[in-house]
Amino acid sequence: MACRAGDYRLGLVVAVGIQAASVVRIAIDASRCTVPRVTGTENYAIQLIRALIRLNTVHQITLYFRDQPRPDLFPASPIVEQRVIPFKRVWTHIRFAAALWQDKPDVTFVPAHTLPFIFLGRAIATVHDLGFKYFPQAHPASQRLYLDWTTRYSATRAKLILADSQATADDLHTFYGTSSSKIRVVYPGVDKPIVGDVEEVRRKYNLPERYFLFIGTLQPRKNISRLVQAYALWRKQHPNDNTALVLAGGKGWLYDPDWTDNVEGIHITGYIDEIDKGALYAGALALVFPSLYEGFGFPVLEAMSCGTPVIASSTSSLPELVGEAGLLVDPLNVEAIAAAMSKLSSDQPLRQSYHRRGYKQAAKFTWETSAAQLLNAFETL
Template structure:
């Protein structure tokens, strides 16, 4: 069987959660001892060292890549099945299509998303939930949300919990630890949050709780700035937490472990 995979998110220059999920899941699939063939679709040519030896198909297009360019590819040269690791199924797709839905947080916390982003997520996820042959969900909560809000039959959803990154492990070298801390101006012990800075991550509550504590380590909120992040910086200043709450920005893979 020829299985196509939307690998467009797997080669992001600064990967976050969904991009890491996509990359590592594709790498694991390619490593299987399987009779299936895999074809990977990209917006641009991927780095040679990411998926070496893979059947990579860069298909560039300026806008609406998923619904326009990927759909056109599906119409002209369809694989037997298509897997989309993140929410959005192209308008044209094989009957055997599988999509991962990570969460429906935009329905529970609409105030935490810009309205354009909320509308896009709602429409694209609703479409994928209806049109895909089967869905993967990251949790039982997401499975229940799909059934409740979009009427997706429970039998159509399989919960597959995300794995862990095998490249991350405790660092035992004190000098290496101190070098990374110095690079981000971190002194002593610290609490760490690592992820995109967005209201939906509930970071405002974390900062408020941290402000109530005395004589505790530094709080490091590491990650790229997402939508509506300004309120978090304002809150930290208002609570007088300059120097106690650090925002080092995006952390590259080499500094995570």
């Protein structure tokens, strides 16, 4: 499926052009913005709220935090209030819900699946993915049941659901029967990582000059086993090429050390400092990302924004993001993954072509466009 991010540039124009009939009082759950370790979900909330504050000139926004945010977390605005409402456990369903009952906003926005159990008024919620449906074994039973119940509830209770991709929108309809009329696909933005000193980052993580890169949590959903098998096959087919495979990320739930056992050329870095990601992408021959399921695959667009060619799965949301700017492969086919690696490793003009196309593709995904669509939803809900 070709990326339709260009359609959202129209959404930006529409949102900016709307003259709101009245001020909308907006409540936003900003509790994920103050966690110590920022992952994709937390970054989504932070970047979207920042862009929304910059774009909004009319509506009253109240941000609700469980913990005290740092002073520079969000831009200053006279029409944005920050409220810290501490509570140790079940913050969403007790403390945040109580604040909503007291403040009675016109609309509540939760950027991560879970709406409070009981509250008044209209609501918008973002559903990022339904990976727990495809890989239940990757979650403890209690967590899986909670994710399923809260996502089902939010999909029913919300007036509008924002889905990170058409693949997620389709999953909401398949698993929960959510009507397409209450789902709006709003692609997140992607910020180009800062590209620092490539040689310095190589030395820091003890990496060779040429390498294929995977970046993400090392877990079954990311298809690490088949990726390593494909790399081993590629090495067998190219005995004189010493290009390595770098697996950059922490070891996740159900990580299996047998995935990489007895395979030469593998480098496992552990967690990567955020400041090093850009140089890690820029120094790679290609990003190889044959994930079995992604609600939205940030690494493929981050790599493209750094000029790095991409090999990605032909499933879930990844074809929407890659479009014609990378190679798509069947993630279950080890030979197909290895063939794509061979194609890129041996064809410099092809790598240069994907380098140029990748820049253009990644540039379509901006937080300003995402925020404009969210603002339009607030004004038209």
